[in-house]
Amino acid sequence: MTALSFTVKATEGKARLGRIETAHGPADTPIFMPVGTAATVKAMTPDSVRATGAQIVLGNTYHLMLRPSAERIARLGGLHRFMGWSGPILTDSGGYQVMSLSKLRKLTEEGVTFQSHIDGSRHLLTPERSMEIQDLLDATITMAFDECTPYPAERQTVAESMRMSMRWAERSRAAFRPRPGYGLFGICQGGVHGDLRAESVAALTAIGFEGYAVGGLAVGEPQDEMFRVLDETCPLLPADRPRYLMGVGKPEDIVGAVLRGIDMFDCVMPTRSGRTAQGFTRRGEVNLRNARHRDDPRPLDSACSCPACTSFSRAYLHHLVRAEEILGAMLLTWHNIQYYQDLMAGLRAAIGEQRLAAFVTDFHTTRGLGDIEPV
Secondary structure: OOOOEEEEEEEEOOEEEEEEEEOOEEEEEOEEEOEOOOOOOOOOOHHHHHHOOOOOEEEEHHHHHHOOOHHHHHHOOOHHHHHOOOOOEEEEOOHHHHHHOOEEEEEOOOOEEEEOOOOOOEEEEOHHHHHHHHHHHOOOEEEOOOOOOOOOOOHHHHHHHHHHHHHHHHHHHHHOOOOOOOEEEEEEOOOOOHHHHHHHHHHHHHHOOOEEEEOOOOOOOOHHHHHHHHHHHHHHOOOOOOEEEOOOOOHHHHHHHHHOOOOEEEOOHHHHHHOOOEEEEOOEEEEOOOHHHOOOOOOOOOOOOOHHHHHOOHHHHHHHHHOOOHHHHHHHHHHHHHHHHHHHHHHHHHHHOOOHHHHHHHHHHHHOOOOOOOO
16 A cells, blocks of 8 residues: 555535545545544543544644653554554644644744643744654644634735745655555645635645645634635645545535535534533534423434434433533533534435435425424
């Protein structure tokens, strides 16, 4: 096996059914990747994550370099062994977290000097150091180091940021250690400006990557703006490489992005919502903190196979939430990840059977019904 490979097995419109082959096993696309920022998907065991059908999980360079350190994880056998996950792992480069979490950061052409949000220690993160950390972690998919431009921002600011990210992408490519079944993804930037996105794609494809991510979206812009950027950007990306929309998102965002040719997604929403009493269902979101669920014997979603739905009632989930029992967060997180995995499985089946349009219509119609009737 050379670098990780991607095969498109079927298409319907711009949507693609595919498979990524990696050193740590395959991943079927469109795919949602649960976020395991600090080497754990919060409130879940690796076995429970696997039980939902998830095939890839995420780790994060910024968080793991600070605690417990990439070097310590490497000494302990790498991230797969450390967190008990044998499947593929994608690691974010740390660029976004440096911008959003760190203190007293100083950005230069070399990289970013920042102060840890944990203990105040100072660090320098460069493209080369980001590649080294992700290599020590044994990430299956490594992300190029970039700057995530804030939204909104002046066009000139967006252009300068994107061009520096492209220079960092070239340095990331040079520093990346190729291995069979592993890959490096470049990250397209450019804000909501179509011409800057096109310039970014041209720079990335000239360098050459095993996959291409669209970054800098879902950072505050309206959904129609995000979809417009995807409409303009996705056709420019290589058709034989996976396309990853970073940090997205809501179920409606995922479905819309799949229709525009995106293959990979990640977001903290299902896990964070599970810890804040929100459950995703086929008819929309349900807040289990609400008193209306106090005496409700129904499952959260009768079509769901997770333990929260097959073994417990809404009344019990409501009780766990109100009593602040840890099990409530565990069950709702499991359910939410199951919902997202079921959504992706439904999208994959629909594309393979050439019935995506009907699937999408039913998705929007059913979610529009809300929680009025029994689910």
